[in-house]
Amino acid sequence: MPVAPCLIAACCAKEDLVPLCDAVVRVHHKHGDRQNRAKARLKFVLKAKGEDGFRALVAEELANARADGVTGRVLPDALPAANPTPIPEATGAEGAWRRLNVRPHREAGLAVVSVCVPRGDIPAPMMRALAVLAERFSEGDVRSTNDQNLVFRRVAHAHLSALFGGLGELGLTRSAHGLTDVVSCPGASTCQLGITLSKNLAKELETRLAERGLDPANVGGRINISGCPNSCGQHHIGTIGLHGAASKIGDKLVPHYALMVGGGDEGEKVHFASLICRVPARKVAEVVSALGGWYLAERSASTQTFAAWLRVQAGAGLDKDAARKSREALKARIEPICAIKPDQLAEADLRDLGADKLFSLDELGAGECMA
Incomplete structure (x- = not known):
């Protein structure tokens, strides 16, 4: 942990x-x-x-x-004094993009633009196109982030519309902050420690949450998925955290995910997500969609974020026994959605999402790091 x-x-x-x-x-x-x-x-x-x-x-x-003479080389402080200016407003889709993905740079007249890269996957042609946009609009400087996105720095306010158009041609204008921007490790697709195909789940969740209509501007939160209990996908700090697991239903091995809720940070305070239950892989999207529906129906006010609501369900602020009972109550709500009896198992339940063969652990191997 x-x-x-x-x-x-x-x-x-x-x-x-x-x-x-x-x-x-x-x-x-x-x-x-x-x-x-x-x-x-x-x-x-x-x-x-x-x-x-x-x-x-x-x-x-x-x-x-x-x-022992250990020293560091102090570079000259070349940063100008902070003088950020508000981002000019726009209408329609570009206006929503500016509100969600654009924030003021420390220098007047400049902006910092976050680019959502779905699941962190960038084909080579798209990377070349992004390089062209970076040369035009951010002095050739692009930074990667630990949530699998990109950041364009020092974008002039006057160039925001042109950058929006260029990103739109690549399909990269959706919110870079929120539930539909799912963070996921590659999982079993490439990792020897991976149990499940985590990126396939990420893709399904992105689609299901977009259909649910959770407004990224108001909901807040992040979904983090790891293909195994190791935290490459940062599942412990997700509003919803999921890590791959294997469980038997009857005598059949079925891909599952451990569901955790309530992770994240508030300033200098960090919240680690609380474990609720295990969910069959093919039921995860349905469970997450249900959580979103319950949140919309039960939040204490329109300003209560999804993350804050889930922390309440996980027992945040309660004593140990009360917090445990709160988590058990949430588990009891979830179990009817995801419970599968042995005689109800379909062949699809025995395959991981996007897999064309039955789920097994035969290909697990030694890790390439200290995990």
Whole structure:
């Protein structure tokens, strides 16, 4: 399970950044578990030492790093003073795109544009076309994000309409922030650790949620999918988090997903999603659509986001027993939608989404990293 970060320094001078990072690495080298690979993680050192003890070790190693001459090269601060200006309004589809995907740059008259890349997949011809747009509108500079999207920087306000048109020709103008912008690892399609075809589920969810009509401008939240319990798809911090699993119904092996809800962040506070239940892969879209419907019918106000509503269902703010009962109540609502009796299994239930053969774990292999 993930853990929340430990604050080492509320403010760090630029020249101290590299030595401080070096000190954290030294603490891990000296105190990390070198015998058990499953516990060779910094979080276990933090748990063993406690936050105060961990900070004390970092302070000790910071002194050692400085004594060893560890330094960082401080680059000149070339950033101009912040002077953002509001994004000009537009109408119709372009207006919606500007509200959702465009925000002010720190420099007057410039904007930062987020580009939604469905499931992070970009064919080579599309990449070349995006490169042309970047040369024209963002000084040839494009950044990738950890939610599988792209960011165009320093786009002049006067060029927003032309960029919208260019992205529209590529089919890349939908919201880059919201439930329909699903984050997913490749899953079993390419990964030896993958249990399920997570990207196929992501595609189905995008379609189903678009049909449900959840307004990305008001709903808020994110769906994160991993093809296995490892967190490459960041499922622990999704408003809805899903990770691939295998479960038997009767004597048949059926692809499933573990459903988690309520993850995300609020400023400096992080919420890890709570596990609710396992759902057969072919029932996930129906369950997620039902959650969206319940949210629209039951939210406390039109301003309550989907993420906030799901945190309530997961028992946020309640004591341990009350929170458990709240999660059990949500599970009880979900189970009638996804329950399949052994005699009700169809052949499609025994195949993963988009697969042409029966689901199995025969192709699982060793990971390519520390997982």
